[in-house]
């Protein structure tokens with residue numbers, strides 16, 4: 001756990017200058033944008049608009065319905081019109097997660113990375129702090145440093161980002177800064193109850209049905225310390241779900257007693273292309289994900305795998321078991 005009074009890196013002056021002086025921005029985030037990706041990017045977009053600047057938000061895929069209500073979300077597009085002058089990539093630990101937008105974004109004259117993941121640096125200017133609960137915290141720090149006003153709409157976006165990335169203030173990354181920022185956001189107009197309702201507590205039935213299928217698939221390994229589930233194209237088809245409906249399902253796996261690592265193997269469409277998500281109590285699963293070309297956070301990571309489920313499952317369970325044994329021995 002990060003120390004309580006960890007030094008918070010201040011926004012780099014060259015980034016503040018780019019934001020102050022730039023006229024035209026493209027903000028980009030990862031495929032399957034989650035609450036933090038959208039919250040941080042939408043907040044920055046709205047703040048740039050309020051300064052009279054052009055700012056467009058792109059993501060390779062659209063978010064789930066439970067985020068579409070967010071202020072500014074109707075302006076999100078999935079295609080880049082032209083190579084951007086200034087691109088700000090938010091909450092995206094690897095350029096590959098920009099999907100088809102990757103080449104266009106990387107061609108920006110000025111490329112900025114704002115993130116709380118601990119992946120390899122990307123772009124000309126980085127503002128990265130892995131101790132931050134959410135990328136939305138970094139956007140808050142930027143707006144504070146710029147002394148740009150935080151409207152109720154911006155406050156709502158940032159609150160969604162911080163609330164979702166901390167599992168509504170339950171995960172290990174919940175810290176004093178996140179809670180303090182959220183208190184300020186509520187004073188500025190964010191409505192915690194309404195946001196929790198819209199994001200968390202009003203889901204289409206199909207999502208609950210998909211969740212049920214994932215829970216029914218659960219199995220365990222390593223004496224219950226590893227819990228894993230599977231979602232196949234049949235599960236998505238039978239419930240009418242798409243890839244965006246999977247978010248937060250793995251977080252339910254964490255309720256299994258004795259578990260130290262949870263895994264969800266999912267493939268919405270193609271039985272040979274697996275997206276593997278990892279969650280852990282103590283183990284650094286980002287290190288394990290990196291062995292498969294993925295990444296993420298120590299407690300929440302993932303990777304893509306092309307091949308058989310049986311193959312990736314047996315290899316990953318082996319890798320996780322030995323990582324758990326090593327952690328125990330060390």
Ligand SMILES: [Mn+2]
Nearest residue numbers: 036091135165
């Ligand atoms: Mn995040």
